[in-house]
Amino acid sequence: MSGFDADRVYSVSVHDVPNSSSPETPSQTEKLLLDFLLQYRVGGEFIYRDKLRANLLLKQHQLEIDLRHLGLYNDELAHGVQDRPAEILPLFETAATKAARTILFPLAGGSESTSEAAAESIPNIQVLVKSGLNLQQFRDLSANTVGKLVRIPGIVISASVLSSRATKLHLQCRACRSTKIVYPPGGLGGIGGGSDRGLPRVCDAPTPENQKKDCPLDPYLIIHSKSTFSDHQVLKLQEAPDMVPVGELPRHILLSADRYLTGQVVPGSRVIATGIFSTYQSAKNKQAGGSALRNSYLRAVHLEVSSPSGSGSSGSNPFGLQFEPGEEEEFNQMARSDGFYERFARSVAPSIFGSEDIKKAITCLLFGGSKKVLPDGMRLRGDINVLLLGDPGTAKSQLLKFVEKVAPIAVYTSGKGSSAAGLTASVQRDAISREFYLEGGAMVLADTGVVCIDEFDKMRDEDRVAIHEAMEQQTISIAKAGITTVLNSRTSVLAAANPVWGRYDEGKSPGENIDFQTTILSRFDMIFIVKDEHNELRDRTIAKHVMNIHMNRSNLDGEGEAVGEIDLAKMKRFIAYCKARCAPRMSAEAQEMLSSHFVSLRQRVKQVEQDNDERSSIPITIRQLEAIIRISEALAKLTLSPVVQNHDVEEAIRLFTRSTMDAVDAGSADGKSRGALNEEMERIEKEIRRRLPIGWSTSYQSLLREFVQQQNYSAHALERTLFVLEKREVIRFSGQVQCI
Numbered sequence: 125m126s127g128f129d130a131d132r133v134y135s136v137s138v139h140d141v142p143n144s145s146s147p148e149t150p151s152q153t154e155k156l157l158l159d160f161l162l163q164y165r166v167g168g169e170f171i172y173r174d175k176l177r178a179n180l181l182l183k184q185h186q187l188e189i190d191l192r193h194l195g196l197y198n199d200e201l202a203h204g205v206q207d208r209p210a211e212i213l214p215l216f217e218t219a220a221t222k223a224a225r226t227i228l229f230p231l232a233g234g235s236e237s238t239s240e241a242a243a244e245s246i247p248n249i250q251v252l253v254k255s256g257l258n259l260q261q262f263r264d265l266s267a268n269t270v271g272k273l274v275r276i277p278g279i280v281i282s283a284s285v286l287s288s289r290a291t292k293l294h295l296q297c298r299a300c301r302s303t304k305i306v307y308p309p310g311g312l313g314g315i316g317g318g319s320d321r322g323l324p325r326v327c328d329a330p331t332p333e334n335q336k337k338d339c340p341l342d343p344y345l346i347i348h349s350k351s352t353f354s355d356h357q358v359l360k361l362q363e364a365p366d367m368v369p370v371g372e373l374p375r376h377i378l379l380s381a382d383r384y385l386t387g388q389v390v391p392g393s394r395v396i397a398t399g400i401f402s403t404y405q406s407a408k409n410k411q412a413g414g415s416a417l418r419n420s421y422l423r424a425v426h427l428e429v430s431s432p433s434g435s436g437s438s439g440s441n442p443f444g445l446q447f448e449p450g451e452e453e454e455f456n457q458m459a460r461s462d463g464f465y466e467r468f469a470r471s472v473a474p475s476i477f478g479s480e481d482i483k484k485a486i487t488c489l490l491f492g493g494s495k496k497v498l499p500d501g502m503r504l505r506g507d508i509n510v511l512l513l514g515d516p517g518t519a520k521s522q523l524l525k526f527v528e529k530v531a532p533i534a535v536y537t538s539g540k541g542s543s544a545a546g547l548t549a550s551v552q553r554d555a556i557s558r559e560f561y562l563e564g565g566a567m568v569l570a571d572t573g574v575v576c577i578d579e580f581d582k583m584r585d586e587d588r589v590a591i592h593e594a595m596e597q598q599t600i601s602i603a604k605a606g607i608t609t610v611l612n613s614r615t616s617v618l619a620a621a622n623p624v625w626g627r628y629d630e631g632k633s634p635g636e637n638i639d640f641q642t643t644i645l646s647r648f649d650m651i652f653i654v655k656d657e658h659n660e661l662r663d664r665t666i667a668k669h670v671m672n673i674h675m676n677r678s679n680l681d682g683e684g685e686a687v688g689e690i691d692l693a694k695m696k697r698f699i700a701y702c703k704a705r706c707a708p709r710m711s712a713e714a715q716e717m718l719s720s721h722f723v724s725l726r727q728r729v730k731q732v733e734q735d736n737d738e739r740s741s742i743p744i745t746i747r748q749l750e751a752i753i754r755i756s757e758a759l760a761k762l763t764l765s766p767v768v769q770n771h772d773v774e775e776a777i778r779l780f781t782r783s784t785m786d787a788v789d790a791g792s793a794d795g796k797s798r799g800a801l802n803e804e805m806e807r808i809e810k811e812i813r814r815r816l817p818i819g820w821s822t823s824y825q826s827l828l829r830e831f832v833q834q835q836n837y838s839a840h841a842l843e844r845t846l847f848v849l850e851k852r853e854v855i856r857f858s859g860q861v862q863c864i
Contacts, residue, residue: 150215153201157212157219160197161187162226176220176249177227186250186384187220188426191257205253209273209400213251213425220249247352250383253425255398262363262375265401265420274422275398278361280389281376282563284554287356289382294350295323299339302329303347357386361397361422365535365569378421385424391549391564392571392612394533398426447701455701459764465775468762471690473526476519477669478662481782485510485650486523488779489574489616490531490699491761493754494707505598507616508754509647511580513638513787514654515627520620524576527618530692532700533573535566539583539619542566544590547575549611551604560605567594567613574616581621581639588644591617595647596747619648628655638742638787646743649751650783708760710753714773718756721777722749729788742788751784752776804841809849811835821858 161172176187195202204212224246257275265274293306306323323346327339359379368374379397381388389395403418447455458464465487472483488508495506512520528534537547548565567575580588594600594613602609623637638645645651690698710718729744755776760768808831816822827846831837849855 150211153204153212154215154219156198156201157216158222160194160201161220161223164193164197166193173223173227176224180224180228180246184384185224185247186252188252188254189216191253191255206255206257206273208271209253209425210271210402213253213400216251217248220251221246224249251425252384253398254428255426257398259396261367262377265377269401270403270420272401273398273425274401275396276361276377276422277367277394277396278363278377279569280359280391280393280395281362281569282360282391282552282561283389284358284561285559286386288353289356290346290351291354292352293323294347295344296347297327297329297339297343298345299343300327300329302327304329304344354383355386357381359389359424360563361395364394378419379424380421381424381427385427388427389429390612391562392568393429396428397422397424398428399424447697451697452701455698456764458698459702459762465759465762467689468695471695472530473519473523475673476522476526477666479519479523479654481779482512482523482652482654485652485779485783486527486618487762488755488758488776489618490527491702491758492616493757493761494709495614503598504750505596505614506754506757507598507614508649508751508758509595509617510619511645511648511651512618512620512654513623513628513651515656516622518654518656520654521578524578524618524620527574528576530695530699531574532696532703533570534576535570535573536576536578537566539577539579539581539587539621542577542583542587544587547587548590548594548600548613549602551602551607560607562602562607562609562611564611567591567615568600568611570615571612572614574618577617577619579621580619581623585641588640592643592647595644617648628653642743646745646747648784649748649754650780651742651787652783653787702761702764706761706764706766708757708766708768710756710768711770713770714756714768717770717773718749718752718777722752725785728785732788742784744784744788748780748784752780755779804837805845805848808837808842808845812845812849812855816855 161176162170164170164172171193172187172189179186191202191205194205201212205216228246253273255273255275257273260269260274260276262276262278265276290308293308295304295306296302297304304324323342323344325342327343329339357380359381360376361379362374362376365374379399399422401420402423403420405418461467465484469480469484469487472486476483489510492508493506496504498504512523514520524536528536546565547567549568550563550565551560552563553560577583594615595617598612598614600611600613602611621640624639625637628637725744725748752773753776756768756772759772759775760766765772811831812827824846828839828842831842832839846855850857
């Protein structure tokens, strides 16, 4: 087989191999790889020689190789690493170990004692192969790719505890005390390779003077102090939610990491894994009798982590995206253009008519505020949570679906089918090792992103309580099956819900319409009550808009300009760019304006509570002050401004007033003070209790005739009284009577 670079034209000059440029024996391959490590240079710099020396001085016995450099040096070797990595990578590690010993002990060839010292001080070097191969999806991995080098993206959903895998076993016979050194089969990195299966069953030590040996069967004991082990970890990689076709389950693959690749990732990390696509025989298949059935796994040779594990700095890029200088210039010009905030908000779900304030709130949610870590270690979240509460047919789910598409990291879930374990984390048991391990739920997988929860009101109360900690502290504490740990869930929550009766009832207070506990409502920064109002002009405009969409015309506003001005891909990259580069802080004037406004908000809520003679179901607490701060920071981040200005705070206060404060005021005294209404209701209740003995029944129409027409009580007060009595289970409505 003749290579492309005949007579070594394209590679650095080394010892010539006659009539062939491609290595034919393992020793020739190893020699070429050693020359590559010692002689490859870019400009005047020997990059791998210098990198290896720097790592050795730091006591890190590893070396990261770029496959493109190897291709420039010798194309045949690069193809060999891609097509036969299991053969060539062990030779690469041997060559790297020889290169390391040559660098640290240049005179090691002279004496045996020096070479032994070099061998002891430098164990095997791990070679990490960074590849520029095209990304493959889970569904592209087939039988043809077994044994090849592949590169796949995914999310780590679980990581096992670190285990020690034997690389060299020192054995001793129990009877004759003879020693033997065994290298377990499979070497490093395999999942299915066993430890005890490789031990010889019979002692093969020679006996003096041909005496009969009396060593028993399975005589060898492992001397652990003289054996060598390496770290090993099994990860479970799942394909990203946006890569899963509709109607399919997300697929996952086991990832075997060893030595320096262990402990690099936590559940929820997004990684690009490069490795050898291999197979192993699981214990299940062996018991079932399918000897030829084998499970696939990936032997990792390199991991690129796209999301920061642990705390992560504000300057790091949490989405693993690279930005070209021209693209950065374009983003900076966009952010500083006039009216960009309104333009971006109009580009959010352009096919949905109206709802400008909700779209602006979603814009703030996508960008988020600035996360802060205080000197005492306390963390203040920067993510914004929004609740859309309203009538059916107001496009709440469509907005959620749009956010799932445009956010760099997003998970969409429906509250009806979501359990507490599915949202936070579950504890699973490994089928082979029988150990417990954690599997992250939706809020862990969406770390540094957005969780969209539809049908929020259909969730069971105990499941809804599970996300309390995730929404405010942004962590998920697990204490199950002996596992006590804390997972990160730095996510924004966008939830959509219906009121208690399906539609929002104007005649009832917010507390009767909203069936949520105060604890969960206070964690939402903005609460929008979306009402389907009957207005002829508005209905006509919406009908025209919907007809235009169905007839595939462009979305035109009143002036005839296109609405969706920024396309989806650019929006996604711009959000990632702003979140990576900008973390605004408050100016002194903005601080003063905010603190005085918060005091006036509390006064206003106090007044509403006094008028209605009941506590507000939507609380205004310090969390709501922090909410306005976060919205202001998000508005400044949108324009890449390092400082929050006064106009940002004014817009944040306006948004907060139009959302949460309007919800607080909804259903308050309309024409008559709530105190007078409560007195009227008490009188009606006493009258009903006096008139109707226990066990009696009457029709709603007769009550209406008696109380409203004869005694001049208001119909609204009668309905409210019957509603309250039914809640207290004092009265019961039978099926044919309907109280609205």
